[in-house]
Amino acid sequence: MPTPSLPLNPCTRQGVLAALLCSSLAALAPVHATETEHLGLRVLPATKPLAIDGDAADWDLSGGIFACGDVENQREQFAMWAHASWDADHLYLLARFRDPTPLNNPGQVEGDYGFAGDSLQFRVIVGSGDQARGSHWTCWRGRDGKTIMDVAYGVKFDQGALKDAQTKGAQQAFRIAADRSGYAQELAIPWALIAPAGFKPSAGAAIRLTFEPNFTVGTNGRLTVKELFAPGQQVDRVFTFMSPQTWGSATLMGVGAVAPAPVRLSDRREFAVHLDGGMPVVDWTGLVKQKTLAGHKKISFTMPFDGYISLNILAADGSVARQLLNTAFYAKGAHEVLWDGLTTFSWRDPGEPVPAGNYTWQALVHPGLGLSLVGWAANSGSAPWDGPTGKENWGGDEGLPISAASAGDRVLLGWSFAEAGKAMVACDLDGAVSWKHSRQGMSGCTQVASDGKYVFGVNGSVYRIALADGSYVPWPGRDSPDLAPKDLLDSAQHAKIPDEISALAANGGTLVMAVAKGDALLVVDAVSGALRKVISVPAVTALAARDATHVYASSNHDGVVLVDTVTGQVTPFAAVKDVWGLACDASGGVYAAVRGGAQQVVV
Incomplete structure (x- = not known):
């Protein structure tokens, strides 16, 4: 210059x-990112039961608070108004989201964690002292339109769970804004599901409450906001779920139509709120100053x-x-x-x-520092990160490739653990990713098998997904994709056969689970999930299906046997020791992965 x-x-x-x-x-x-930080919420009385339909028309919105993680830049895109009401039977919540891609959570309620995308999480404590009852709620709508209100009880997640509180009288409804600038989520929660026995709500009573609205960013990204905190406490926006001392106070009011409270920011600035046609409006004058x-x-x-x-x-x-x-x-x-x-x-x-x-x-x-991509290592995907198609990244990011199977022109690969990555990858014979999957959040896929229609993976339990697209396929009558020995055996059998799957095989509508510590093979109908037979085979660590009625098994690392899954007959097949992996080809060839000193594949 x-x-x-x-x-x-x-x-x-x-x-x-x-x-x-x-x-x-x-x-x-560049303007800073300032969070909202409210220190109290007024829960207004419902003069009559609210209709749970996603419409805010019957709500008194004067007591709401505004939640946003970056008011300077995101208040019109990723934000939420939180409102609460009460009567003798219910706590009502209304979340009015500002979201450019409303209700696009990529998960399925049968098996995914809702907080990975568009959802409302809230944490509540009702009562005090030894009688206090805490619970963590995750309420959302999946990509197929199904809804769920998942509850984990106990402040420390140690008092049981309820997969879907809608089965116990809780209600929720969603409504997308006409201009698609966001959506409303309306909930009615019976006090019986969140309060200790004998609790009767009354004006002046206070409960502990904190909100965590989540937003889907792109196709699989997540943005989360934390709101409603206790005064005098160090705010924890990372591990809020583990910091009940920071959860805010919500007071049950005796009257409604209150004067709207100002929006409070984490830097202690406040911005006035007024009602326009019953809707709260913020005066942001002075928010950004040059x-x-x-x-x-x-x-x-x-x-x-x-x-x-x-x-x-x-x-x-x-x-x-x-x-x-x-x-x-x-x-x-x-x-x-x-x-x-x-x-x-x-x-x-x-x-x-x-x-x-x-x-x-x-x-x-x-112009500032920039980056130019030169390449990457230890990732076989078309990019080492998740992209818009959902097919770019490759495998687990915190584990090793540990399992494999094939089904037609698909190859299925499993990793021992994944957090940001995915524990299972389905690709074609050239390695191009067809789909990726993880069984909820941080997970692994220690075993994988397919019968040509379904894919079965092991992450503690056996879970079932569709070979075509990796979507969950719940077992009939269970509303869950998971299946474990405890679900198949009576108490006497389960006492001897633990829930530790050591190998899997599948073919022609038959699924075989090996439990090495129980010296057992469990033969299961791959469609219905019904147990067909329990066969005693010592310490099976590898399986391969020859056809719909026979599997090869590595027994006790002392040799390979052929098992008839219909009759239960076990026949010695090959005296190959220390076999940790088995596979079959279409012509009848058997491949055994041998550890120890050999470190070879024996055919």
Whole structure:
């Protein structure tokens, strides 16, 4: 940039110092992300039972609070108004979401965690002392339109669970805004599901409550907001579910139509709220303020792009008299800043008036640091991150590839553990990803098998998904894709055969589970989930299905046997020891993965 001359007349230190102390010296910069942080919620009385239909028309919205993780930038895109009401039988909640992609949670209620996308989570404690009852709620609608209100009881998640409170009288309804700028989620929760025995709600009573609205970002991304906290406590927006001492207070009011409370931010600023046609409206005046330098010498410059500028003022001898701007952000275009005539300041020294004379300035500008992708390692996907198609990333990010199976032109691969990645990948014979899957949040897939229609994986229990697209396929009558030995055996059998699956095989509508610690094979109907037979085979660590009625099994690492799953007959097949993996081909060949000193595949 040019170095214009700045003639400077004598000035008094007192006058310059006064100008310095009464102004902010921060240059223009990208606006900050400030969270909302409310310290109380008024639960207004319902004069009559509310219709749970997703319509806010019958609600008194005067007591609501606004939740957003970045009010400067996201208040119109990722935010929520939270309202609460009560009567003798129910706690009512209304969440009015601002969301550019309303109700696009990618999960299925049968097996996924709702908080991975559009959902409302809230945590509540009713009662006090030893009689207090805590619960964690995750309420959402899946990609197929099914809804669920999942509950985990106990502040420490140690008092049982209810898979869907809708089966016990809880209600919820959703309604997308006409302009698709968001949606409403309305809930009615019987006090009996959240309060201790004998609790009777009354005006003036208080409960502990905190909200966690979640948003789907893109196809599989997640944004979460935390709102309603206790005063005097260090706010925990990361492990809120583990920090009940930070949960806020919600007071059951005796009257409604209250004066709306201001929106409170984490920096303690407040913004007035008024009702317009019964709807709360925030006056955001003053939310974002442009900060400028104070002074009397103008310096004009033009930014060639949105970026950062460092500007020094130079004395006649070329020395730096003042570092005026230090990596300050400015938008493309013309700008003007002021210099107060002082030298560079520090926290110890406010700066000294410079001598009278001619000064010039020089500046360095740049658009900011950038990244250029060169490549990546340890990931066989088309990109090492999740992308818009859901097929870019590859495998588990916190484990090792540990299981494999094939079904026609599909190859199924399982990883021991995944958090951000996926524990199971289905790909074609060229390695192109067809779909990816994880059995809820952080999980693994230690065993995998397919009968050509379904895929069976092991993450503790056996779970079932569709080969075509990786969607959950619940077992008939169970509303769950999971199946474990405890679901198949009577108490006497289960006492000897634990819920630890050591191997899987599937073919022609038959699923075989091996339980090495129980010396057992469980033969299961792959469609109905019914137990057909229990066959005693010592310590099976590998299985491969020859056809719909026979499997090969590595027994006790002492050899491979052939098992008739209809009759239960066990016949020695190959005296190959230390076999940890088995597979069959279409022509009848059997492949055995041998560990120990051999480290070979034996055919």
